[in-house]
Amino acid sequence: MPEKTEKQIVFDKVKDTPPLAVSLYTMDYNKTGSWRNVRPVIDYEKCTGCMTCWKFCPEPAIDAEKYEEDGKEKYKPVIDYEYCKGCGICWVECPVEGAIYTEEEGE
């Protein structure tokens, strides 16, 4: 399995470079949260856990957190701001008014 890494890997020397361009690491180093202009925030008071936001996030930057409630398995959406690009799909697609609201990223 490919390795995760916090920094973009650039091989310093020929001898460290593989003989052909094969990937050895994930893209996790690339914190695309910095691309975000607008930040989605989930209001768990309103959220019904329908997971529509999770379903449609292209990054994926929403985790489906499993938990149990009343003996039933349930899911809760948790936005990963390290990667959320702020596209806005989740707040457009969320069926519950106000369950996701937005904040400007700023200076």
Added chain:
Amino acid sequence: MPEKTEKQIVFDKVKDTPPLAVSLYTMDYNKTGSWRNVRPVIDYEKCTGCMTCWKFCPEPAIDAEKYEEDGKEKYKPVIDYEYCKGCGICWVECPVEGAIYTEEEGE
């Protein structure tokens, strides 16, 4: 219009050769009658002048000779043995039994 020639043209010198491979002559030099094993012969006694043979000759090696009869324009098929390859289509397609018969080309 391209020139007819009795001999295959091969340019003897660079200076005679055009700057690119353009055709300047027809293929008439290529007497494909020599390819023929079997020779079709039209029996004009039987031939009705329907011109089916002319229609289907792939060379073309059957000429449609126009003539007038009873004030009407008619056609007569004439095989050009210089080019007839002896494929046999004409005698297979001729609708009149015996209007085209065959002879072996031989030693």
Added chain:
Amino acid sequence: MKLTIPEEEIMGHGHLACQGCGGALAMRYTLKTLGRNTVLSVPACCWSVIDGPFPHSAVNIPVFHTAFEAAASTASGIKAGFEIQGKDVNVVAWAGDGGTYDIGIQALSGAAERNDDILYICYDNEAYMNTGVQRSGSTPLKAWTTTTPVAHPKDRPKKDLISIMAAHRMPYIATASVAYPEDLTEKLEKAKSIKGTRFLLIFSPCPPGWRADPKNTVKLARLAVETKVFNLLEIENGLDWRITKKIRKPKPVIEYLKLQGRFRHLTEDDVSLIQENVEKEWNILMNKVGE
């Protein structure tokens, strides 16, 4: 509650797709469904970039980057290589519309004619996006692109690739949309279970290319279906056509068009023409579906 699509994320984050990329969503769903015993043959397209720079990759399954025109033939080769070594792997050609409708159609047509055992997926964003929005055979009538400027927008309709593929009598063909992941998942499952050449077209909006707001990606994909601009189908053996998402009350196309800058220049007449075409194509389709 049960999740309506597979839970496991095989595609990782940190990838280089734009905000709201439909093509990224399409990949996410595809990998979820096909699983890890899958390899991708990817020609030049946005996904050559999205996946990330050497030595990184976002997808966590083998990706073989190949020449623009060679998604299908490379996949055929990969499959043959696995077969002769006795390995059973899902071999997927993953290409954009340019790599499918235009420069890659020959290799695709060849693979389909031979019925090579590959799944060909085209994520369709209706233009050459990776090179900055030029027209492709998939670009719809009247749309703006950088090579179909507003002074002379696209004068040809979108190529009817599905009918072209159907004429190849492939065992399985389907269309899908990133707005309907459950439908897509089902079709992928089905495609996976069939041997021979299978073809899947995934409608995947591209915010920068369509001059659309990234937040509307799923909305646009849904509107395309709801307006019958893009229909969700399944075709078996090129002959049995079936609609998998029936639209009872289609919305007017303008609802779909007005959210996209690439259609900003349209006149009312243009819109009517497009609406008429949609009706016409729907009737043609109904004929094939036999309804």
Added chain:
Amino acid sequence: MKLTIPEEEIMGHGHLACQGCGGALAMRYTLKTLGRNTVLSVPACCWSVIDGPFPHSAVNIPVFHTAFEAAASTASGIKAGFEIQGKDVNVVAWAGDGGTYDIGIQALSGAAERNDDILYICYDNEAYMNTGVQRSGSTPLKAWTTTTPVAHPKDRPKKDLISIMAAHRMPYIATASVAYPEDLTEKLEKAKSIKGTRFLLIFSPCPPGWRADPKNTVKLARLAVETKVFNLLEIENGLDWRITKKIRKPKPVIEYLKLQGRFRHLTEDDVSLIQENVEKEWNILMNKVGE
């Protein structure tokens, strides 16, 4: 008596086609009908040889020999060149089935998508003949070729190119046969009168490639129609299908097959299978024709 096809011979004799070449016949008819204000874009195929060696040519109209895969695109370029110089000329791409079904399909598909104003004619002899009889996408099911040896004859049906082209919604598509020159002439006339991309498929038996007697070329072409192995059609705008030669009492396919060495190895079961396919395809066609 009036001749049933144009009298003037534009194609000259002395050409290098084999005895009884269907492709030569096809060219003869085509030039008769299109006349001298015509140019041909010819990719690699038997006709690259038939026309004769430099500095000779058998056809007496301009022929531009081009790369195997480039009949259509070269024709598009020629047409554009004439147009910008204000010249009105019939520009014809003239290709074999290999150059059309296989290696040339991309350029053809591209031209059709753009609706470039060219007439594309494929003389179909169902294999790569110029290189000595290898299978093409057009080779029929179970046929022998040197790359589909008797131990393993062609395992795929003939590609349904006509439906593929129809899906391109070209203004005009037709099939024709060297056994029906009057029908062919009519279709050529019609094609000539239409603007945009037009496609014509001419069934053209090849005696050496089919292991058939040269004298049976026209007979075989006729039998293909009479057995419904090859149907004479016309399609307008990809949608209106019409049969131009109705066969009331079709003959059994065996009459067609038995005259050809390439089918010599067929078992009775094979023949039944082929017969069944013919019926099946006929029904599919009837569906399209709307009968």
Added chain:
Amino acid sequence: MRKVMIGNHALSYGAKISRAQVIPAYPITPQTEVVELLSEMCANGEMDAKFIKVESEHSAMTASIGASATGARVFTATSAQGLALMHEVLHWAVGARTPIVMGNINRAMAPPWTIWTEQTDSLAQRDTGWMQLYAQNSQEVLDSVIQAYKVAEAVQIPAMVILAAFVLSHTSEAVELPEQGKVDEFLPPYEPEYRIDPANPHAFGGLTGPDGYFELRYQIQKAIEDALPKWDEVGAEFGEVFGRKYGLIETYKVEDAKNLIISSATLASTARTAVDTLREKGEKVGLLRIRIFRPFPSAQIRSILSSVDRAVVVDRNISFGASGIFYQEVKAAVYNEKNPPPIFGVIAGIGGRDVTKKDIIDIYEDIMRMDEPKSDIIWKGVRL
């Protein structure tokens, strides 16, 4: 008129002002701006030309050939993968003697995917018979398109105008746009001896046996040899009309030079600044920029090299299993001279790795410390 534009647009304006009539083209980074601007100008009527939006570069080139064979003036542009995809039909354009002018943006070849500059894509076409011109700035790009048509149509051999990806293609510089009227005078309409014409029918390119082919190829070689003086003539005439003179090669401070740096394109441009600095340090160094690579200006290079003690060729390209390509060709050209100087070959800047003035100075100084060229490749900039 002076206009700040990227190198790619200089190419487009070059085609426009040369009155290109047919433009079959296909997009590829980093060439897209060339075709976008041209398709815009065709759409809005600024150009009287037919733009064919082909489905691949292969079709771009074959459509170009077809159009050119009718006597139309044809332009296209591409890069790297696109150029390589045309390879078969690049040979075709030469054999068919169609004087197409094509822009190529030098980008390194995949895999791995990359879009940055390197010359291997175009140099790998060196055996197709296309003329090749490596430009060093946007002005030269535009001027060269005009000159390329003039030379290409005179000798009936197609020509490529080549520019470095990004370094030139996407760099904005001020460019003087020549007057249309003057260009029309300089470059009259194209009138070929043989063209596709129903009134005068020929078959083009029919089967040719061993008894005819050789003479046709010989003529291609002669034609491209004729192009050698032609490039200089046309470049001089251009200078007279438009005030900017060009030649097969360009030299800088070679008159009294003992040592020579040889390079091409933007590398040569940067090297010029290195020469200045080295001269300041007291080095007797000069610069030879090879502008036209095909036909190869052997005689010109020989004459410059005859008076120096050593030379170094800096290549942004590689022929695997051999060496840098300019290096190889320069050596071959000079080989049979009496006492030719040792020539060193450096490969630098592969895949768009930047080559700075300091890099060139380092290269020069390293070479001066060596006794003789010990290997066919001296690497510069690779992280060993």
Added chain:
Amino acid sequence: MRKVMIGNHALSYGAKISRAQVIPAYPITPQTEVVELLSEMCANGEMDAKFIKVESEHSAMTASIGASATGARVFTATSAQGLALMHEVLHWAVGARTPIVMGNINRAMAPPWTIWTEQTDSLAQRDTGWMQLYAQNSQEVLDSVIQAYKVAEAVQIPAMVILAAFVLSHTSEAVELPEQGKVDEFLPPYEPEYRIDPANPHAFGGLTGPDGYFELRYQIQKAIEDALPKWDEVGAEFGEVFGRKYGLIETYKVEDAKNLIISSATLASTARTAVDTLREKGEKVGLLRIRIFRPFPSAQIRSILSSVDRAVVVDRNISFGASGIFYQEVKAAVYNEKNPPPIFGVIAGIGGRDVTKKDIIDIYEDIMRMDEPKSDIIWKGVRL
């Protein structure tokens, strides 16, 4: 076992005995017999291989690359137009480090259409990174396929085995078929370090910036340099096992030679008979046949040339605007030597024009009468 076969079938048997596993191929004259026999052998079970009947050479090569990347042993074959159509993806096979072995039948490029022999088709691929081997007879063809796999897989660079159209491809000669068991020992199964494998997922060939590309290319160059000794080693080992020894170059009567004829492939074979005749006339002449053209055996050629007074390279190919390609490369390789001999360059046999023993003798005698090489090309056989 000894069998009379055409050169094309020697290629097919070479692939068979090397246990090629995937064969994507497309027919073209004069290569068709290669694929016909292979498809026959795949169909009747003589070979355990998958034959993919692709729709073009472009797909033949991309399917080859895909299959090779999974770790399968891959063979294909083509000629001229087909090879040229692969050009983009020939670069690909090298960048992807897929050790495909391909047969190429040297045929002259169109237009005009022609099918006769000339080496420009394959030599125009000299900058793609493929190894190239020019064979002189059918036995060498078969033997070379086996050796090519061994070298290619060791260095992970694809290789072409090249033969002259008709002169070799369609000429029947007696060929010794090696024993399968011995070949299996000589050439063990292919086991690459990286392969497409879902159990160990990698992306192959992803976007690489200027900070990574150079080092990857450097490694390709190093790998192909490693192939130089490897070809000699493998050729020697082959000699031990099968009794026929091969090397990068082959020499004939060079020990005491004052003058040298340099050529390749079947031309070199014919030249050998010319050397015998010239020796009888008292000429101190030797022959150097270049067998491996990529990687170019510069050191080997230098060492032979160091002891002669003059040399002539006979090329059956041309790089328009330059010269014969072997000529160019030989000169470049020898350039920096002390007092290298004058080298003359002759172009002959273009487009399949026959080159006889007498032609070679004439060439030699003409060259001996000249003072020095006055031009880059001396034409032989063109009808001026």
Added chain:
Amino acid sequence: MVEIRLHGRGGQGTVVAAKILAAATAKEGKYVQAFPEYGVERRGAPVKAFIRIDDGIIYIKSKIYEPDHLVILEPALIGVIDMTYGLKEGGWIVVNSNKNPEEMKFDGNFKIATVPATKIALKHHLGSQSSPIVNTAILGGVVKILGLCKLETLTETVKELVPIKEDENVAATLEAFELTKGGE
């Protein structure tokens, strides 16, 4: 020769800013180069552009490693990416900010100027609320501070080179010229 580096985000018009400035100085007879740090430009992702200005032909064709000055269109990136690398000592940093120059913190010995470019752009409806296009505004500040060309030449060039809203852009440039702080 003056060398300048610009930092912004994909979608903000950073590359166009460089081109406008180059074109404006060229109008006054300078030789110029303007080029992007070419890579994958994605909306929202960090981008760079470069300018060279000189009195004679610029032969150097390599990148700029040690710019004389810095222009920051997107202050949100400060801290996220290293912005001042290579910047020559004593060089100017012209940054889009509502703050006073003294409030901006950069490691190193640089002169700082601030331009409230976002505020100005929003006021003139350039771009959207969430992604304002600040390039023409910031240039007003750049010219004020670095004085590379006359203000009229700049506004003239802005008019020619922006695709839409010429007047609003010119107004933004002029307003920015006024509101720029630093260098007094």
Added chain:
Amino acid sequence: MVEIRLHGRGGQGTVVAAKILAAATAKEGKYVQAFPEYGVERRGAPVKAFIRIDDGIIYIKSKIYEPDHLVILEPALIGVIDMTYGLKEGGWIVVNSNKNPEEMKFDGNFKIATVPATKIALKHHLGSQSSPIVNTAILGGVVKILGLCKLETLTETVKELVPIKEDENVAATLEAFELTKGGE
């Protein structure tokens, strides 16, 4: 070295004849080359093939211009094309004919042998009436006259290399060996 040229028509098996003869002599330890005059082979059209036989490796790879002997499979071509060009003086012409050698006329000083190959081929049902395949028959005559290998070696090779009707072909070869006239 012996060099032979064969003349026939496309479809008659001329090239195969050359290959069989080469293979047969190779079996007896000779080095051989057999090759067609490559061009466009069409059924019915004239074709040529060539053979070289020697005791050592044959390095020469050019065509044969001055053959030692000639083999004519298709007598109908005599007069239509020039057959004897380049043929060495005193060389044999082995021609398919029912006539006696004396009746055959060729300009030049050659030795002539005739083989009734067509008749023999027809008798053994090799090929069709209108295009009999005469190659295996004529070889019987060639070996009789030129003695390049043993008759058994030839028939063995014929058996191996003809695709169908092995026995009929062998019988034709044997019969031709008997019926060949000339060289007694």
